[in-house]
Amino acid sequence: MNTIQSNIDNLTALWQQASRPFNGCFGSAAFNYCHVEHSGWPNRLWFNQDITPELIKTAAAAIDDKSSAFTLPYWDIYNSGSFQILDTLGYQQKSEQIGMSLKLEQPFLQRPGLDYRRVTDDAAAQLWSDIFGQAFGYLISPEILMRTGNGIEYYLAYYQDQPAGTAMLYTTGDIAGIHAVGVIPGMRRKGIADDMMVFILNRAIALGASYATLQASAMGKGLYLKLGFKEEFRIKNYIFKV
Numbered sequence: 472m473n474t475i476q477s478n479i480d481n482l483t484a485l486w487q488q489a490s491r492p493f494n495g496c497f498g499s500a501a502f503n504y505c506h507v508e509h510s511g512w513p514n515r516l517w518f519n520q521d522i523t524p525e526l527i528k529t530a531a532a533a534i535d536d537k538s539s540a541f542t543l544p545y546w547d548i549y550n551s552g553s554f555q556i557l558d559t560l561g562y563q564q565k566s567e568q569i570g571m572s573l574k575l576e577q578p579f580l581q582r583p584g585l586d587y588r589r590v591t592d593d594a595a596a597q598l599w600s601d602i603f604g605q606a607f608g609y610l611i612s613p614e615i616l617m618r619t620g621n622g623i624e625y626y627l628a629y630y631q632d633q634p635a636g637t638a639m640l641y642t643t644g645d646i647a648g649i650h651a652v653g654v655i656p657g658m659r660r661k662g663i664a665d666d667m668m669v670f671i672l673n674r675a676i677a678l679g680a681s682y683a684t685l686q687a688s689a690m691g692k693g694l695y696l697k698l699g700f701k702e703e704f705r706i707k708n709y710i711f712k713v
């Protein structure tokens with residue numbers, strides 16, 4: 472299995488799933504973009520092939536009427552150095568992630584201590600949005616959760632009856648994409664992220680997934696390596712604004 476492509480496909484399918492109820496999916500053979508008003512996510516534009524200056528200009532023209540900035544993930548899989556085109560054109564790189572995957576086999580040992588609750592109502596969706604914002608510093612609209620909760624699993628983790636973190640699970644075929652795993656600042660250094668990952672991985676196994684994929688920050692990479700994930704490719708995230 473090409474886990475690199477499966478990782479990218481799961482991620483882009485998630486963005487499309489999240490924006491589809493808002494009629495926010497657009498695209499062509501060369502690129503796609505997703506946009507939801509009043510939300511910091513997904514709001515992504517991505518290319519389905521290696522980039523050229525002409526292709527970037529075409530994509531920029533396509534979002535010319537959008538007021539908010541998009542994030543442009545550059546998949547560093549072409550061995551062409553074409554990300555330098557974005558640098559030359561003046562687009563600012565805001566972050567970098569590591570695409571990782573794990574073959575799922577035996578369930579993981581789950582430690583007691585956390586309570587996990589799937590988001591199923593408006594109040595929980597608002598709370599998830601608030602906790603996510605504290606953990607990551609930007610907004611996912613609670614309306615997205617309520618309109619996509621059948622296809623995307625959103626979870627809140629509670630520590631001593633207090634909401635502590637968020638997680639998101641999205642499956643495509645036998646790929647389980649793990650997203651939005653975050654812990655609020657006041658609850659960090661308690662092993663909560665580790666336990667959340669074990670819960671989500673076991674949930675993925677229960678759903679019949681063969682592989683788990685995710686996109687890690689440099690800070691989170693160590694946790695995922697400890698669980699057995701392997702590094703496979705880099706994602707350079709650019710601010711893409713006309």
